[in-house]
Amino acid sequence: MKTLYNVHTIWLLMMLLTLASYFVGEVGPGGWLAMLFVLVAALVKGIFIIRDFMELHGVSLLWRVIMYGWLWVVCISIAVAYFI
Amino acid sequence: MDSSPPTMPEAKLLPGDLAIWFFIFMELLVFGIFFIVYAVMRIENIELFNEYQQTLNRELGLANTLLLISASYFVVRAVQAIRQNHAASCVYWLYAALAGGGGFLILKSLEYNEKFSAGISLSTNTFYMFYLSLTIFHFLHVILGMLILFAVAVKAKRGAYTAVSHTGVETAASYWHMVDLVWVILFPLVYIIR
Numbered sequence: 001m002k003t004l005y006n007v008h009t010i011w012l013l014m015m016l017l018t019l020a021s022y023f024v025g026e027v028g029p030g031g032w033l034a035m036l037f038v039l040v041a042a043l044v045k046g047i048f049i050i051r052d053f054m055e056l057h058g059v060s061l062l063w064r065v066i067m068y069g070w071l072w073v074v075c076i077s078i079a080v081a082y083f084i
Numbered sequence: 085m086d087s088s089p090p091t092m093p094e095a096k097l098l099p100g101d102l103a104i105w106f107f108i109f110m111e112l113l114v115f116g117i118f119f120i121v122y123a124v125m126r127i128e129n130i131e132l133f134n135e136y137q138q139t140l141n142r143e144l145g146l147a148n149t150l151l152l153i154s155a156s157y158f159v160v161r162a163v164q165a166i167r168q169n170h171a172a173s174c175v176y177w178l179y180a181a182l183a184g185g186g187g188f189l190i191l192k193s194l195e196y197n198e199k200f201s202a203g204i205s206l207s208t209n210t211f212y213m214f215y216l217s218l219t220i221f222h223f224l225h226v227i228l229g230m231l232i233l234f235a236v237a238v239k240a241k242r243g244a245y246t247a248v249s250h251t252g253v254e255t256a257a258s259y260w261h262m263v264d265l266v267w268v269i270l271f272p273l274v275y276i277i278r
Contacts, residue, residue: 007157007160007161007164008157011153011154011157011160014153015150015153015154018146018149018150018153018271019146019150021272021276022142022146022276024276025142025272025275025276025277025278026142035276035277035278038272038276038277039272039277041272042268042269042271042272042273045153045268046265046268046269049156049261049264049265049268050265052160053156053157053159053160053257053261053264054099054258054261054262054265055096055099056098057096058095058096059095059096059097059098060095060098061095063098063105066109067112070112070113070116071265071269073116074116074119074120074269075269077119077120077123078119078120078123078269078273078277081120081123081124081126081127082123082126082277084127
């Protein structure tokens with residue numbers, strides 16, 4: 001399983017998530033569920049970038065809190081602003 | 085039997101120069117505030133934002149996202165290459181990343197040309213003010229990221245980095261990934277979510 005989780009598959013997954021987000025936004029059913037999917041896809045891509053591309057997995061807790069905290073705060077704020 | 089207390093595993097060091105991480109943090113703060121202000125302003129102008137968002141070229145936005153994600157992946161490969169002392173391969177991957185960034189700049193310029201030719205500017209309406217200022221601000225960061233990557237590629241070609249000494253490559257990579265991270269949020273926020 002560990003061999004499947006590497007930078008190559010992460011890159012492919014991020015490309016697929018991007019394509020899926022585009023199609024959901026363009027030809028999907030629309031509505032809040034579709035938009036939530038697009039936002040969650042962005043969140044997942046952000047986690048991949050921070051964890052595996054920036055290589056913050058295993059660094060001090062402070063820096064992980066700063067980076068993941070930024071991502072979560074931004075995504076949750078956007079979700080709240082869009083879905084209230 | 086070993087009676088010594090268990091030791092906590094030591095945290096890994098941040099890749100690259102520590103100073104770049106403070107810079108990245110400041111940049112993310114600015115973009116984060118920008119994103120949240122955009123989302124809040126949209127609440128008061130939902131119809132306007134939805135109407136003018138439809139005028140954006142989402143296909144170019146999609147292509148640009150794929151280009152930036154790929155460029156980030158190429159930078160990861162460059163870091164992996166130099167860690168294995170493959171300087172030539174590192175340079176190759178950095179050039180590939182620069183090509184991705186260059187593609188982004190070309191497509192974005194086409195997009196801006198389309199908008200500016202139609203007479204659209206920062207003062208057209210609130211949506212375009214945010215669209216242009218956010219994306220142009222990011223555009224400038226892509227240019228800076230490319231300049232850093234190019235400088236590192238030139239140094240790598242001259243043999244300045246090795247498997248044991250490659251902080252410069254990691255520093256440039258960290259900055260480039262930040263540029264990618266920001267776009268990964270910006271694209272759905274401005275182009276897709278409505």
